[in-house]
Amino acid sequence: MEGEYDVPTAPIVTARFADYVIRDGHSHGMNLRWIFPPYPVGWVPRETLHEYVQGDDPVTGVKLMTEIIDALTKPLTDAEKNPEMSERPKRPRLLEPDTEANLHRLFLENGWTDGLPIVLPTEERVAEMLTGTDHDPQEVVGMMSVTPYEELNEYTVEKVAVNAVMAGARPEHLPVILAIASTQHPSCPSSTGSYGSMVVVNGPVAKTIEMNSGVGALGPFNYANSVIGRAWTLMSINFGDARPDITFMATIGNGLSFTNQCCAENEEKSPWEPFHVRKGFKASESTVSIFRGWNVMTLGMGGAESLLQRIKTFGMMGTCTFVVDPLAAKSLKDEGWNDPGKLSEWLAENIGTPFARPEGINFVVVGGETNPIWQTTDFVHYETASVDKWMPEKGINLDENPLRMPAAPPCPDKLCGIGG
Amino acid sequence: MGPLHLIARRYLGWLMVGAFMFASFIGCERLDKSAGSGAGDVKFTVLDPRGQPSGIFGSRGEPGSHMMAIFDPETQPTVSRDELASLRMAPRLDSLENKTIYLVNTGFAGSKEFFEEVHGWFSENMPSVKTVLHDKQGMFSDSPELWAELKQKADGVVFGVGG
Numbered sequence: 001m002e003g004e005y006d007v008p009t010a011p012i013v014t015a016r017f018a019d020y021v022i023r024d025g026h027s028h029g030m031n032l033r034w035i036f037p038p039y040p041v042g043w044v045p046r047e048t049l050h051e052y053v054q055g056d057d058p059v060t061g062v063k064l065m066t067e068i069i070d071a072l073t074k075p076l077t078d079a080e081k082n083p084e085m086s087e088r089p090k091r092p093r094l095l096e097p098d099t100e101a102n103l104h105r106l107f108l109e110n111g112w113t114d115g116l117p118i119v120l121p122t123e124e125r126v127a128e129m130l131t132g133t134d135h136d137p138q139e140v141v142g143m144m145s146v147t148p149y150e151e152l153n154e155y156t157v158e159k160v161a162v163n164a165v166m167a168g169a170r171p172e173h174l175p176v177i178l179a180i181a182s183t184q185h186p187s188c189p190s191s192t193g194s195y196g197s198m199v200v201v202n203g204p205v206a207k208t209i210e211m212n213s214g215v216g217a218l219g220p221f222n223y224a225n226s227v228i229g230r231a232w233t234l235m236s237i238n239f240g241d242a243r244p245d246i247t248f249m250a251t252i253g254n255g256l257s258f259t260n261q262c263c264a265e266n267e268e269k270s271p272w273e274p275f276h277v278r279k280g281f282k283a284s285e286s287t288v289s290i291f292r293g294w295n296v297m298t299l300g301m302g303g304a305e306s307l308l309q310r311i312k313t314f315g316m317m318g319t320c321t322f323v324v325d326p327l328a329a330k331s332l333k334d335e336g337w338n339d340p341g342k343l344s345e346w347l348a349e350n351i352g353t354p355f356a357r358p359e360g361i362n363f364v365v366v367g368g369e370t371n372p373i374w375q376t377t378d379f380v381h382y383e384t385a386s387v388d389k390w391m392p393e394k395g396i397n398l399d400e401n402p403l404r405m406p407a408a409p410p411c412p413d414k415l416c417g418i419g420g
Numbered sequence: 421m422g423p424l425h426l427i428a429r430r431y432l433g434w435l436m437v438g439a440f441m442f443a444s445f446i447g448c449e450r451l452d453k454s455a456g457s458g459a460g461d462v463k464f465t466v467l468d469p470r471g472q473p474s475g476i477f478g479s480r481g482e483p484g485s486h487m488m489a490i491f492d493p494e495t496q497p498t499v500s501r502d503e504l505a506s507l508r509m510a511p512r513l514d515s516l517e518n519k520t521i522y523l524v525n526t527g528f529a530g531s532k533e534f535f536e537e538v539h540g541w542f543s544e545n546m547p548s549v550k551t552v553l554h555d556k557q558g559m560f561s562d563s564p565e566l567w568a569e570l571k572q573k574a575d576g577v578v579f580g581v582g583g
Contacts (some may be wrong), residue, residue: 012580042529053537088473097463153471239471
């Protein structure tokens with residue numbers, strides 16, 4: 001409005017976000033004349049709003065209406081006519097050498113971690129991690145910010161490897177983590193509404209690195225699921241520059257953000273085409289699919305009518321992702337839904353909101369067939385990206401004796417060891 | 421069986437335990453140092469985990485693209501620091517007397533009612549100012565018709581209430 005339309009403007013933002021918008025304006029070279037009424041403005045009595053307008057801006061102490069008039073009429077200062085942008089210094093590749101305890105403290109106190117212990121990214125460990133791909137360590141993978149308007153941070157293959165080491169990952173996980181990084185989506189964007197995310201892996205790589213798509217797939221029971229999902233959040237913190245109450249404003253936050261519901265789709269047990277095939281990839285390709293929403297709202301059982309009822313109950317505006325146990329998927333197939341895309345179309349037509357689109361309703365088959373349930377989420381599918389692009393020519397670089405958490409052993413005698 | 425043999429038998433177990441503990445102690449120390457844990461004042465070099473400032477801002481797509489291009493997933497932000505530096509503020513009005521000021525409610529909760537209060541204040545205190553209450557359609561969507569209307573009819577705009 002100011003620069004392109006030549007219309008003087010007085011932007012009003014509540015005092016709670018004063019620091020955020022002042023900094024945002026400065027970083028864009030604009031000294032906007034902000035006006036800050038007290039917080040909150042929503043869901044307060046009308047008398048309170050009356051007092052806000054009659055009263056002072058709590059940030060400046062000046063009468064609010066005087067500020068509005070001044071914002072539109074006071075001549076521009078030299079600084080406003082010639083805005084300057086402060087330039088952020090380039091980051092060093094290596095940090096100052098220090099003791100292990102001090103480095104752990106440095107990472108934690110600088111907000112470079114998720115608050116849980118990390119593996120320090122020494123040169124040796126990062127070099128080892130980089131054996132997980134053939135790509136040049138200095139190749140730029142992408143740019144990211146948790147806020148839509150702030151300066152984007154660029155990251156290389158090496159930076160991704162650094163965060164992968166911190167997450168506790170091994171070289172075998174790097175191609176999947178690079179694929180996630182290539183989407184340039186932070187797992188925890190700075191919405192006050194407190195986003196959560198999900199990442200689902202499809203294709204042969206999930207089996208190679210032994211991701212969990214069965215019992216407890218979304219829980220803390222699989223090494224690959226845990227470290228890959230965690231690496232996404234560490235990258236979001238460090239590349240997306242997520243700093244609470246500075247750049248990251250999610251009022252409650254989201255517990256899903258620790259490992260982002262990272263799992264593989266249970267392609268073996270699913271009665272449908274794999275998710276990535278429905279998004280245009282070949283079954284032989286490996287991919288990551290990125291989802292974003294807020295909540296895993298409830299579990300449910302039953303057929304298409306039950307799914308429709310659940311969407312209507314939660315008033316989800318027509319976008320959702322159902323995480324479906326293979327047994328539930330088979331039930332839906334038995335009901336006649338051979339193609340989940342057709343089911344999405346039917347749901348979109350019957351939800352009763354003009355916003356509903358079939359592509360906004362997705363199905364991912366995950367689970368170990370211990371209960372024919374589906375979980376209802378309000379997640380939207382954002383992007384599916386190739387993992388193969390980041391694979392070494394020789395294939396996934398597995399350790400000689402790969403680390404694995406316990407999985408259910410084969411049980412041909414039906415006693416599973418109990419009978420000795 | 422000689423006496424030496426008997427002594428050896430009596431103490432062999434203890435000797436073995438001692439040798440094992442000593443070896444374990446040496447081994448642990450080496451393991452700790454190589455793993456970089458519990459090594460006291462030994463210093464390590466680690467890599468910086470943060471992204472590099474790019475000088476690229478996610479505010480707009482290509483110059484001339486629609487104002488909400490950032491929300492279009494097919495548009496990669498390409499606004500560089502230099503382009504942003506050219507953004508400027510509009511010249512200010514001499515006064516608000518007899519001017520048309522749009523009060524644009526961007527859609528956050530309470531904004532509509534807040535601007536009704538602002539409208540009331542102008543009516544009471546500066547009646548020559550014509551204020552136009554306008555509700556923007558969609559908090560996060562582009563409104564080219566509104567922008568055109570503001571350019572044509574508004575002498576000034578008050579936007580809000582964010583947050």
